[in-house]
Amino acid sequence: MAARATPASRLARLRSVLEGAKTMLIVVQNNPDPDAIAAAAALREIANASHGIACSVAHTGVVGRAENLALLEYLRLNTREIDTLDLTRFDRLGMVDAQPGAGNVQFDPSVRLDVVIDHHPIRRETRTARFTDIRSRYGATCSMLYEYLAAARIEIPTRLATAMAYGIKSDTQDLGRESTRADVDAYLALYPLANARVLGRILSAPLPHTYFARLRVALDRAVVYGNRIVSDLGRLDSPEMVAEAADLLLRAEGMTWSMCLGLIDGWIHLSLRTSDREGDAGKVARNLGGRRGFGGGHQTLAAAQIPLPDGDDWRQARGIARGLTKRFLKATGGVVPGLPLCGAG
Ligand SMILES: [Mn+2]
Known part of the structure; x- marks a missing residue:
């Protein structure tokens, strides 16, 4: 049995898996929600700041919800359609806020992932990944990613902090649903770094008449x-x-x-x-x-x-x-x- 994981020990393991890579594809669920979008941006930040890895984010399905589109635009996150990509061209494959073989993600579970970070109950297919961090008690994947950013002492840019605060807020319905102390701590740390005005603007994004x-x-x-x-x-x-x-x-x-x-x-x-x-x-x-x-x-x-x-x-x-x-x-x-x-x- 391994010693109890700490933010520092998890970061060290994650880093050893990212080491030496130049490119990484980060896969998120179909029709990604704010927690998935912001968690992908956070993993991209860690990979980029610590290892100079260029990251792409991919999913299937449209992002239809106005708030989520506004968030993607604000983060300047160009997501790609996973079916159009040759997965072998990336040095590393990661997945956040989802797991291989789950119903909400279109990803061949026989393809071995390097990194899986998620807060849903663990799935059998996930165990083959090189690095896994699954904590189903957490209300949001962004709360987990916050711990990595803090352990790595990475200065969190305003846009990322705003997105992550929104991710936690929306997955936990303002910390009232499925949230733990860790979600509250992450939110309280991220909120002062976030742009509250932009957050308000995203939350009240214009809704299409449909x-x-x-x-x-x-x-x-x-x-x-x-x-x-x-x-x-x-x-x-x-x-x-x-x-x-x-x-x-x-x-x-x-x-x-x-x-x-x-x-x-x-x-x-x-x-x-x-x-x-x-x-x-x-x-x-x-x-x-x-x-x-x-x-x-x-x-x-x-x-x-x-x-x-x-x-x-x-x-x-x-x-x-x-x-x-x-x-x-x-x-x-x-x-x-x-x-x-x-x-x-
Ligand atoms: Mn989530």
């Missing part, structure tokens, strides 16, 4: 089953509204669970939230993901992706969504009749 149309669908289709609420958003071009609607609907009075679904490119994307301390959203999501799909996450928030057997078939998707809703209800207290959240018609 956002409101999708939000209306989510509200119109929300059905209350006792203390649980479910909304099937139908066909979407990115899964971000599924997660956002799940957050919002959990706030409806009397609700302790929310589940939202959407159909994207032949896959049903599902987001789960709970405020029930006895509940385990990660476990429910794993079960809903089943053998053909993926599912997992934290105690209060989780997600699953389920492929449609016959591609992008809308009617089939509706049937599977109904089945998933039933299984969700069974897993969280039983099937009861549903009532529309916003009244009939």
